[in-house]
Amino acid sequence: MWVKICGITNLEDALCATEVGADALGFVFYPQSPRYITPQNAKAIVEKLPLHVKKIGLFVNVTPEEIGVTCKEAQMDMAQIHFEVDKAFWNALRVPYLRVVRAHEAGEIEQYQGLIRLVDAYVEDFGGAGQKIDLSWFDNRDCENIILAGGLTPENIEQIKPFGFYGVDVSSGVEKAKGVKDHDKVRAFIKKAKA
Numbered sequence: 001m002w003v004k005i006c007g008i009t010n011l012e013d014a015l016c017a018t019e020v021g022a023d024a025l026g027f028v029f030y031p032q033s034p035r036y037i038t039p040q041n042a043k044a045i046v047e048k049l050p051l052h053v054k055k056i057g058l059f060v061n062v063t064p065e066e067i068g069v070t071c072k073e074a075q076m077d078m079a080q081i082h083f084e085v086d087k088a089f090w091n092a093l094r095v096p097y098l099r100v101v102r103a104h105e106a107g108e109i110e111q112y113q114g115l116i117r118l119v120d121a122y123v124e125d126f127g128g129a130g131q132k133i134d135l136s137w138f139d140n141r142d143c144e145n146i147i148l149a150g151g152l153t154p155e156n157i158e159q160i161k162p163f164g165f166y167g168v169d170v171s172s173g174v175e176k177a178k179g180v181k182d183h184d185k186v187r188a189f190i191k192k193a194k195a
Contacts, residue, residue, distance in 0.1 A: 001193045002147065002167030004056065005174065005186060007035035011045050013181035020190045024054035026080065026169065029070050032060075034178035035171065039074035046075045056080050056098065064092035071095045080118065098147075106137040114145060118169055121150035138163045154188035168193055 005017040006026030014025055027042040028035045046055050057076040059067050060083050067079045078096045081089075090097075101111045102122040109119050121131040132151030143163045152160070153173035160168070172178070174185040 001161070001165070003190050003193045004054075004147070004167065004169040005171075005181070005190075006056075006058065006149075006169055007033075007171040007175070007179060008045065008181075009035055009037050009041075009179040011048060013183075013186070014045050014049055016181065016183045017186050017190070018050055018053050020187045021194055022053060022186075022190055023167070024056050025049070026056050026058055026171070027074065027076065028058045029062075029074070030058060030060040030082070039070050042074040042076070054078060058082055064089055064094065068094045103133060103137070106134070109137055109141070109146070116145050116147070116166060118147040118149055120169075135160065135163070138165075152189075154185050154192060157189055157192045 002023045003021070004024035004026055005022045006028070008014050008025045008027055017025060027037050029039065030036060049055070054077045055075065056078045057071055057074060058080045071079055076095070078098055079093070080098045080100060082100045099112050099115060099117045101108055101117055101119045103109050103119055104122045111117070119133065121133040123131045133148070143165045146165050147167040147169055148160060148165045149169035151173065152168055152170045157168065170189055174181055174189050176182040
């Protein structure tokens, strides 16, 4: 199972996650987030990470041009678009991107059907709130293109494995404080997800 550890703010947390097998790390370029990181600080971390680990920038309420500039400056491999956008926006993006569905209800998880997408529980303030999504929404559905986010922890990661999700994305579930990872939780989460 593909694993992304999101809300990275320091090198120690990034190295811990990569050493135990994280496939991707998330950097939050949304100033209102307690996990916000500047592009310069993200770049300083990224330069010390293995090439095979994907570096993904999370964006809220910015233009495709701003996303392009920040991704270049911070050396991101991909942008995670964490807000509602139209077709013109997707067409204007000049970097690889990950679509996000912030699901209020079961039917919404079908959005972007057939495409790799991140499905998160809807919260007012754009993620990282540890809000769980109702797993019954995924019963008898094809989950192989879905990266599940929202309320995941080392304690509940095994419950979601039977659904066959492509991957998982965790932030608050492996923290000791907002923006600071608990290395034991990070290790336990990745180990169980990959088992």
